Amino acid sequence: MPQTMTSADLRTHNQVRLLRAVHDAAVPLTRAEAARVLGIGRNTAAALVGELEQARLLHEVPAETGGRGRPTTLLVPHPEGPLAFAVDFREDTWTLASVELGGAITELEGGEHDRTPHAFTEIRAAIERHATDRLAVVGFATSGPIRDGRRLHISHLGWDEVDLDVLIGADWPETLVDNDARLAGLAEARRGALRGTGTAMHFHIDFDIGGTLLLRGDAQRGAHGIAGEFGHMPLTGSALECMCGVRGCWSLDVGANALVRRFGARPGYVEGRDFAREILRRAEDGDPQAAAALDANAAALGKGLGALANALDPEAISLSGLGLDLIRLRRDLIESACAENLMAFRRDAPPQILPGTMGDAGPLTGAAEIAWDALLTPDRVKNRLQGA
Numbered sequence: 001m002p003q004t005m006t007s008a009d010l011r012t013h014n015q016v017r018l019l020r021a022v023h024d025a026a027v028p029l030t031r032a033e034a035a036r037v038l039g040i041g042r043n044t045a046a047a048l049v050g051e052l053e054q055a056r057l058l059h060e061v062p063a064e065t066g067g068r069g070r071p072t073t074l075l076v077p078h079p080e081g082p083l084a085f086a087v088d089f090r091e092d093t094w095t096l097a098s099v100e101l102g103g104a105i106t107e108l109e110g111g112e113h114d115r116t117p118h119a120f121t122e123i124r125a126a127i128e129r130h131a132t133d134r135l136a137v138v139g140f141a142t143s144g145p146i147r148d149g150r151r152l153h154i155s156h157l158g159w160d161e162v163d164l165d166v167l168i169g170a171d172w173p174e175t176l177v178d179n180d181a182r183l184a185g186l187a188e189a190r191r192g193a194l195r196g197t198g199t200a201m202h203f204h205i206d207f208d209i210g211g212t213l214l215l216r217g218d219a220q221r222g223a224h225g226i227a228g229e230f231g232h233m234p235l236t237g238s239a240l241e242c243m244c245g246v247r248g249c250w251s252l253d254v255g256a257n258a259l260v261r262r263f264g265a266r267p268g269y270v271e272g273r274d275f276a277r278e279i280l281r282r283a284e285d286g287d288p289q290a291a292a293a294l295d296a297n298a299a300a301l302g303k304g305l306g307a308l309a310n311a312l313d314p315e316a317i318s319l320s321g322l323g324l325d326l327i328r329l330r331r332d333l334i335e336s337a338c339a340e341n342l343m344a345f346r347r348d349a350p351p352q353i354l355p356g357t358m359g360d361a362g363p364l365t366g367a368a369e370i371a372w373d374a375l376l377t378p379d380r381v382k383n384r385l386q387g388a
Contacts, residue, residue, distance in 0.1 A: 011048075012378045014040065015385070018048050019057060020376050023101050024190065028074040030063065049075065055385045056080045057101070077101035082136040082384075084371035085173075087123060088180065088364040089142040091157065091207060092273075094119065096126050098135075099368035103191060105361065115157050120167040131173070139371030140177040141184075141363035143210070145226040150177070176370050181210030182219045182228050183366025184320050184358065189214045190369055192357040193318045201305075201314045201351075203230070204362060205323040207272060208251035208258070209301070213312055219366075235304040253300035256322055262293035280325050298330035302337025309351050310343050320356035327355050 005013070021037045022029055029037070035045035052058035056078045063072040077100040086105070088095045095110040109126045113119035127138065144154035152162040164177055185202030188194040194202065194214060203211040212219045212228040220227050231251030232244050242249040252258060256276035257267035263279050282290035305317055319327055327334060331353075339347050358365055374380070 009378075012382050012385075014038065014044070015048055015052060016376055016378055016381050018045070019052065019101065019381065022058065022075045022077075023103065023372055023376060025102070026191075026195075028076055028102070030072050030074055031060070034075060051385065053078065055381075055387075057082070057381070057384060077104075081134070082375060083132075083134045084368055084375065085127060085131070085135060085138045086364050086367035086371060087127075087138065087140045088367060089113075089119070089123070089140065090180070090363075091115065091143055091154075094123055095364060096123065096130070097364055097368070098130065099139075099371065101372070103365070103368060103372075105364065105368060117159065117162055117167055124168065124172070127172070135173055137371040137374045138173050138175040139183075139367035139369070140175055141180040141367040142177060143180050143206070145229055146177050146179060147224055147226055152177070174374065176374060178219075178221075178225075178367070178370055179210060179212075179228065180204060180363035180366075182212040182221070183370065184356070184362030185212035185214050185318070185366070186219045186369050187358045187362045187365035188318045188320070188356050189217045189219070191365060192362070193354045194316060197316050199312075199314050201308065201312060201317045202356065203301075203305075203317065203319050203323055205255050205301075205319065205321045205326065207267075208255040209304075209323075210251075211308075213314075230304070230308060233304075235307045236300045250300070250304045254297055254304065258300070259293050259297050259322075262296050263289060276322065277325075280329065284329065294326075294330060295333060298326050298333045299337045301326060302334040302339075303341050305334070305351075305353065306338040306341025309338070310341070310346065314351045316352040316354055318354045318356045320358060320362045321360070324355050324359075327353065 017038050018034055021034050031045050031049055035042050049058060059076050059078040060073040061076055063074045081101060084099045086097045086099050093112050097105045097107045099105050108130045113122060146152055150164045152159050152164060168175055181204035184204040188202050194200040198216055200214045201211060203209055209231045211230045232246055232249045234248035235250040236253045238248045238252050240252045241247050242252055256273050259276045259279050260267045260272055279290045279293055283294040335353060339350055342350055
């Protein structure tokens, strides 16, 4: 039987809603705008803001205005409020950033790594260098599936069942880890091209392709947190064997590794990304071998998108990473290959295929979002208010 909400519970609920509205807004809200968004009176909004300011969660600052009338204030992060850290751990490099309420990201540090779990020692040291008592949660983006949110499987780095808790130790701040493609999609749904879209898909293309299904602004994770491994589905008829243990994975035909292999060279991490971009430049300049490799990549991408659209019925599909180059250079080919793989009755109204707007910051932004999701909960806010 559901518990009855007390007046104190209702107040905490509205405080969380107010913080969430400030965090999600594309531009800073005034107190009056926040009241309208939440459907509460101005006096109630004023009281909530005052309580949250006292708890150093929210701050009011004068808005820049040249007009007459009552001065307007904006709701912004408190200068002494909690911070989240976000980490984007890629196949060959990493980036650490701090993120305040509202999603503003400040990059702190980054570097290359040796592609072994020892890389976490470097990241841990970087976090310790930059952490203050304001640090509350760390959000972590990494390639490959993460089982139950703690065990990393990164096949192309040779990582299998690597235990995150062993890597980071017991004295780290609370750390949430998720797949980079899923987090890039979350960033597009919350702050980018898919904002306001009810049912959408996002695909992040780097060395290979990964993606996520997004429902009402949230990325779907599945029973064990590993949903969305679309790159490991046999969508294009390939007979190649993947390092994951399956033959014919879509990711073998889409991404930097596939582009390099189609060009006739050996795929590889680190320099492979730069070589793939060189192939794209050559294709733009009319090199026939590079153009053929690009065409194959784009066609494979479109075929897979069509098959997945049949199954999941998205309103829109966004692309990031190398996908931005593919859609810029071969949009028509991607869309035609997608249409060919759509069921006939769907072809009159195919899903939009959009370039993502978050750029390379997508996984980092998504990591920040899951960290702030953990902070913007009734228990966290209540504890902060009680300690004020």
